[in-house]
Amino acid sequence: MRRLHVHVLVMSYVDPCSGASARLSEEGPCDMAGIPDFHGPHVEPPLPGHITLTWYDPTPRPPRIRVISHTCECRDTTYELCAAAGQGFVRRTDREKQTVRETAWTLTATARRIFHQILHGEAR
Known part of the structure:
Protein backbone atom coordinates (compact mmCIF):
# COMPACT_ATOMS: atom_id res chain seq x y z
CA MET A 1 0.00 0.00 0.00
CA ARG A 2 1.38 3.39 -0.98
CA ARG A 3 0.98 6.37 1.30
CA LEU A 4 0.25 9.78 -0.05
CA HIS A 5 1.92 12.63 1.80
CA VAL A 6 0.29 16.04 1.62
CA HIS A 7 2.49 18.96 2.47
CA VAL A 8 0.93 22.04 3.98
CA LEU A 9 2.53 25.35 3.17
CA VAL A 10 2.01 28.26 5.55
CA MET A 11 3.44 31.63 4.66
CA SER A 12 3.38 34.97 6.32
CA TYR A 13 3.75 38.03 4.19
CA VAL A 14 4.25 41.68 5.14
CA ASP A 15 3.73 44.28 2.44
CA PRO A 16 6.77 46.62 2.67
CA CYS A 17 4.76 49.55 1.32
CA SER A 18 1.63 49.43 3.45
CA GLY A 19 2.84 47.31 6.38
CA ALA A 20 -0.22 45.06 6.04
CA SER A 21 0.36 41.41 6.83
CA ALA A 22 -1.30 38.29 5.56
CA ARG A 23 -1.11 34.66 6.55
CA LEU A 24 -1.51 32.21 3.73
CA SER A 25 -1.96 28.48 3.98
CA GLU A 26 -2.22 26.06 1.18
CA GLU A 27 -3.01 22.38 0.96
CA GLY A 28 -2.87 20.23 -2.11
CA PRO A 29 -2.32 21.75 -5.55
CA CYS A 30 -0.82 25.20 -5.79
CA ASP A 31 -3.42 27.99 -5.85
CA MET A 32 -1.66 31.14 -7.03
CA ALA A 33 -4.80 33.28 -6.67
CA GLY A 34 -4.34 33.39 -2.89
CA ILE A 35 -0.78 34.73 -3.01
CA PRO A 36 -0.49 38.53 -2.82
CA ASP A 37 1.55 40.56 -5.26
CA PHE A 38 5.18 40.60 -4.13
CA HIS A 39 7.14 43.82 -4.38
CA GLY A 40 10.63 44.39 -5.62
CA PRO A 41 13.15 46.09 -3.35
CA HIS A 42 12.91 49.78 -2.53
CA VAL A 43 15.64 52.08 -3.80
CA GLU A 44 17.70 53.77 -1.09
CA PRO A 45 18.02 57.57 -1.24
CA PRO A 46 21.13 58.78 -3.10
CA LEU A 47 24.25 58.98 -0.96
CA PRO A 48 26.36 62.14 -0.91
CA GLY A 49 28.85 61.94 -3.77
CA HIS A 50 26.87 59.23 -5.60
CA ILE A 51 27.78 58.32 -9.18
CA THR A 52 25.80 60.24 -11.81
CA LEU A 53 24.78 57.83 -14.54
CA THR A 54 24.19 58.83 -18.15
CA TRP A 55 20.64 57.95 -19.24
CA TYR A 56 19.73 57.50 -22.90
CA ASP A 57 16.47 57.29 -24.85
CA PRO A 58 15.50 53.64 -25.37
CA THR A 59 16.65 52.13 -28.64
CA PRO A 60 14.74 49.32 -30.31
CA ARG A 61 17.29 46.54 -30.49
CA PRO A 62 16.24 42.91 -30.07
CA PRO A 63 12.54 41.96 -30.23
CA ARG A 64 12.58 40.50 -26.72
CA ILE A 65 14.04 41.99 -23.54
CA ARG A 66 14.12 39.96 -20.33
CA VAL A 67 13.61 41.78 -17.03
CA ILE A 68 15.91 40.08 -14.52
CA SER A 69 15.00 42.20 -11.50
CA HIS A 70 12.94 45.29 -10.75
CA THR A 71 12.30 47.74 -7.95
CA CYS A 72 9.02 48.23 -6.11
CA GLU A 73 6.16 49.65 -8.17
CA GLY A 88 22.56 44.01 -20.00
CA PHE A 89 21.30 47.47 -19.08
CA VAL A 90 19.15 49.26 -16.52
CA ARG A 91 15.84 50.81 -17.56
CA ARG A 92 14.45 53.76 -15.57
CA THR A 93 10.74 54.58 -15.81
CA ASP A 94 9.49 57.85 -14.33
CA ARG A 95 5.69 57.74 -14.26
CA GLU A 96 5.42 61.33 -13.03
CA LYS A 97 7.38 62.73 -16.00
CA GLN A 98 6.19 59.89 -18.27
CA THR A 99 9.71 59.09 -19.45
CA VAL A 100 11.66 55.89 -20.01
CA ARG A 101 15.47 55.96 -20.15
CA GLU A 102 18.22 53.33 -20.28
CA THR A 103 21.85 53.07 -19.31
CA ALA A 104 24.32 52.11 -22.01
CA TRP A 105 24.13 48.45 -23.05
CA THR A 106 27.09 46.62 -21.56
CA LEU A 107 28.21 43.29 -20.13
CA THR A 108 25.46 41.73 -18.01
CA ALA A 109 27.79 41.63 -14.98
CA THR A 110 28.40 45.38 -15.31
CA ALA A 111 24.65 46.06 -15.59
CA ARG A 112 24.08 43.98 -12.43
CA ARG A 113 26.68 46.08 -10.59
CA ILE A 114 25.01 49.31 -11.77
CA PHE A 115 21.60 48.03 -10.64
CA HIS A 116 23.10 47.14 -7.23
CA GLN A 117 24.61 50.64 -6.96
CA ILE A 118 21.23 52.21 -7.77
CA LEU A 119 19.48 50.08 -5.13
CA HIS A 120 21.97 51.14 -2.45
CA GLY A 121 21.99 54.84 -3.33
CA GLU A 122 25.51 54.73 -4.73
CA ALA A 123 24.42 55.77 -8.25
CA ARG A 124 21.57 57.62 -10.01
Whole structure:
Protein backbone atom coordinates (compact mmCIF):
# COMPACT_ATOMS: atom_id res chain seq x y z
CA MET A 1 0.00 0.00 0.00
CA ARG A 2 1.38 3.39 -0.98
CA ARG A 3 0.98 6.37 1.30
CA LEU A 4 0.25 9.78 -0.05
CA HIS A 5 1.92 12.63 1.80
CA VAL A 6 0.29 16.04 1.62
CA HIS A 7 2.49 18.96 2.47
CA VAL A 8 0.93 22.04 3.98
CA LEU A 9 2.53 25.35 3.17
CA VAL A 10 2.01 28.26 5.55
CA MET A 11 3.44 31.63 4.66
CA SER A 12 3.38 34.97 6.32
CA TYR A 13 3.75 38.03 4.19
CA VAL A 14 4.25 41.68 5.14
CA ASP A 15 3.73 44.28 2.44
CA PRO A 16 6.77 46.62 2.67
CA CYS A 17 4.76 49.55 1.32
CA SER A 18 1.63 49.43 3.45
CA GLY A 19 2.84 47.31 6.38
CA ALA A 20 -0.22 45.06 6.04
CA SER A 21 0.36 41.41 6.83
CA ALA A 22 -1.30 38.29 5.56
CA ARG A 23 -1.11 34.66 6.55
CA LEU A 24 -1.51 32.21 3.73
CA SER A 25 -1.96 28.48 3.98
CA GLU A 26 -2.22 26.06 1.18
CA GLU A 27 -3.01 22.38 0.96
CA GLY A 28 -2.87 20.23 -2.11
CA PRO A 29 -2.32 21.75 -5.55
CA CYS A 30 -0.82 25.20 -5.79
CA ASP A 31 -3.42 27.99 -5.85
CA MET A 32 -1.66 31.14 -7.03
CA ALA A 33 -4.80 33.28 -6.67
CA GLY A 34 -4.34 33.39 -2.89
CA ILE A 35 -0.78 34.73 -3.01
CA PRO A 36 -0.49 38.53 -2.82
CA ASP A 37 1.55 40.56 -5.26
CA PHE A 38 5.18 40.60 -4.13
CA HIS A 39 7.14 43.82 -4.38
CA GLY A 40 10.63 44.39 -5.62
CA PRO A 41 13.15 46.09 -3.35
CA HIS A 42 12.91 49.78 -2.53
CA VAL A 43 15.64 52.08 -3.80
CA GLU A 44 17.70 53.77 -1.09
CA PRO A 45 18.02 57.57 -1.24
CA PRO A 46 21.13 58.78 -3.10
CA LEU A 47 24.25 58.98 -0.96
CA PRO A 48 26.36 62.14 -0.91
CA GLY A 49 28.85 61.94 -3.77
CA HIS A 50 26.87 59.23 -5.60
CA ILE A 51 27.78 58.32 -9.18
CA THR A 52 25.80 60.24 -11.81
CA LEU A 53 24.78 57.83 -14.54
CA THR A 54 24.19 58.83 -18.15
CA TRP A 55 20.64 57.95 -19.24
CA TYR A 56 19.73 57.50 -22.90
CA ASP A 57 16.47 57.29 -24.85
CA PRO A 58 15.50 53.64 -25.37
CA THR A 59 16.65 52.13 -28.64
CA PRO A 60 14.74 49.32 -30.31
CA ARG A 61 17.29 46.54 -30.49
CA PRO A 62 16.24 42.91 -30.07
CA PRO A 63 12.54 41.96 -30.23
CA ARG A 64 12.58 40.50 -26.72
CA ILE A 65 14.04 41.99 -23.54
CA ARG A 66 14.12 39.96 -20.33
CA VAL A 67 13.61 41.78 -17.03
CA ILE A 68 15.91 40.08 -14.52
CA SER A 69 15.00 42.20 -11.50
CA HIS A 70 12.94 45.29 -10.75
CA THR A 71 12.30 47.74 -7.95
CA CYS A 72 9.02 48.23 -6.11
CA GLU A 73 6.16 49.65 -8.17
CA CYS A 74 4.92 51.86 -5.31
CA ARG A 75 7.35 54.66 -6.24
CA ASP A 76 7.02 57.10 -9.14
CA THR A 77 10.42 56.05 -10.49
CA THR A 78 11.14 52.36 -11.01
CA TYR A 79 14.27 50.61 -12.21
CA GLU A 80 14.58 47.34 -14.12
CA LEU A 81 17.68 45.24 -14.66
CA CYS A 82 17.27 43.98 -18.23
CA ALA A 83 19.10 41.57 -20.52
CA ALA A 84 18.90 40.95 -24.24
CA ALA A 85 21.19 39.63 -26.96
CA GLY A 86 23.93 38.78 -24.45
CA GLN A 87 24.07 42.29 -23.00
CA GLY A 88 22.56 44.01 -20.00
CA PHE A 89 21.30 47.47 -19.08
CA VAL A 90 19.15 49.26 -16.52
CA ARG A 91 15.84 50.81 -17.56
CA ARG A 92 14.45 53.76 -15.57
CA THR A 93 10.74 54.58 -15.81
CA ASP A 94 9.49 57.85 -14.33
CA ARG A 95 5.69 57.74 -14.26
CA GLU A 96 5.42 61.33 -13.03
CA LYS A 97 7.38 62.73 -16.00
CA GLN A 98 6.19 59.89 -18.27
CA THR A 99 9.71 59.09 -19.45
CA VAL A 100 11.66 55.89 -20.01
CA ARG A 101 15.47 55.96 -20.15
CA GLU A 102 18.22 53.33 -20.28
CA THR A 103 21.85 53.07 -19.31
CA ALA A 104 24.32 52.11 -22.01
CA TRP A 105 24.13 48.45 -23.05
CA THR A 106 27.09 46.62 -21.56
CA LEU A 107 28.21 43.29 -20.13
CA THR A 108 25.46 41.73 -18.01
CA ALA A 109 27.79 41.63 -14.98
CA THR A 110 28.40 45.38 -15.31
CA ALA A 111 24.65 46.06 -15.59
CA ARG A 112 24.08 43.98 -12.43
CA ARG A 113 26.68 46.08 -10.59
CA ILE A 114 25.01 49.31 -11.77
CA PHE A 115 21.60 48.03 -10.64
CA HIS A 116 23.10 47.14 -7.23
CA GLN A 117 24.61 50.64 -6.96
CA ILE A 118 21.23 52.21 -7.77
CA LEU A 119 19.48 50.08 -5.13
CA HIS A 120 21.97 51.14 -2.45
CA GLY A 121 21.99 54.84 -3.33
CA GLU A 122 25.51 54.73 -4.73
CA ALA A 123 24.42 55.77 -8.25
CA ARG A 124 21.57 57.62 -10.01
